[in-house]
Amino acid sequence: MHLLVIGGSDAGISAALRARELDGEVDITVVLADAYPNFSICGIPYYVSGDVTDWHDLAHRSRSDIEALGITVVTDTAAERIDVADHEVTARGRGGATIELGYDRLVIATGARPVRPPIAGIEHLGPAEGVHLLHTMTDTHAVMETITGRRVESAVIVGAGYIGLEMAEALCTRGIEVTEIEALPEVLPTVDRELAHLVRDELTGHGVDVETATKVTGIDVSSGRLSVEMTGKAAGRERSAKTGRATGRATGKATGGRSEQVADMVLVVTGVEPDTTLAGKAGIDLAGNGAIVVDRRMATNAPDVFAAGDCVVTHHVLIGETYLPLGTTAHKQGRVAGENAIGGDRCFAGSLGTQVVKVFDVVAARTGLRDDEAEAAGFHPRTEGSIADDHKAYYPGAGAVHVRTTGDAKSGRLLGVQMIGAIRTAVHKRIDTAATAIFAGLTLDELSDLDLSYTPPLGSPWDVLQAAAQRWVMPAG
């Protein structure tokens, strides 16, 4: 049996490792387009910030660790064609030579690519001018070259999703003046505005200039610096004549006018789209957004072809098929694909979109559905906000955790939780308890009954999450 895996990141390597774990004899080859097998791209912001000093340390495991398991790793080689009838893949190396790779079973794990928003000029600009997208280690090296190779004093980040926020912190840590621009009304649009404004406060408290409800419409190079043109709310603010950086308070008015800001570097991080040109050309079924259609076993419609990670549709526990590109999900799907590719019969249990982000000293997290998402999925949602200390207030260092809890008004089932608190308030683990409860199908009443741990320096007899559940069951007023 020869298992071929296309893609050598979270999903692809997870597939190869699981296949090896289950079968010491199967012949496994992983082919990847770049030179960085099994790198933790989630760690990129911490290399850029300087918290991780050597980029090699971002590898989950080294190439030789993988090869020591008898897995062949072919780097710098892009698969260009899959012949599903003949079970053959044509790939091209950096030097231009093509190779044919036969397979008995194939796992496609080609991931995602960054979205290029419609910004005038962006198609002609790149790392040489200080304009960057950020998804791969190659992108990371280019960002670091810009930061260290030229005098970068200011940066504009387009997009205030979790990568944009992590990068704002990273660049600030390097002493760079950061302007974060977001087209939507609030930063971190994956959580409710009632909580996201606390993330904005954290950013502005650390000197980040945050411009929401503002669209970047163009980027130009003038006198060796980048000039970023925007429309929307930011256009209503007074700006410094020298840098264009906001100096006055926001007027709060969407003037519809334009303003400009100069910067030494622009980072465009406005989301990703599935990278599935290869699969599409092979006749493999794609969903409306271009993600590969897979069943719960991670099998595609093509015989002996499986797929996993950011390139596929994701089964969501509460809403069925969706698209949720996350490292956690890619690892799990890859493991399932690897197992089934060599004859197993495992199902991907499903995602809840559980995610967490650290922005300076606060942590924001969510799992499950928000009110509007739950309603769109046919539930009868009600969302309640609550605030509780992470541990007993008499013990030093207690901090508030802000929670929004969504449940189904008819059944009482827990559907979603969002949380924000200081790092030391263990938001990341509390959200995991919520994810476990949703996965298990608990009602909010049952969540309140769980036997959770308590000692005054770390918690309360009723955990933050249980206090939130009780508030949902008996809303105030």
Ligand SMILES: Cc1cc2nc3c(=O)[nH]c(=O)nc-3n(C[C@H](O)[C@H](O)[C@H](O)COP(=O)(O)OP(=O)(O)OC[C@H]3O[C@@H](n4cnc5c(N)ncnc54)[C@H](O)[C@@H]3O)c2cc1C
């Ligand atoms: C800066 C950053 C921070 C992140 N932080 C988090 C986080 O904190 N938590 C979280 O859960 N997720 C995070 N993510 C998302 C997470 O990294 C991705 O969901 C995950 O890496 C997806 O893994 P993947 O294997 O599906 O795809 P990718 O990581 O995109 O890898 C795709 C692989 O396919 C290869 N490839 C593509 N086309 C071809 C081809 N034609 N031939 C051969 N090889 C090919 C590529 O070289 C690569 O090896 C972050 C992402 C970024 C960019």
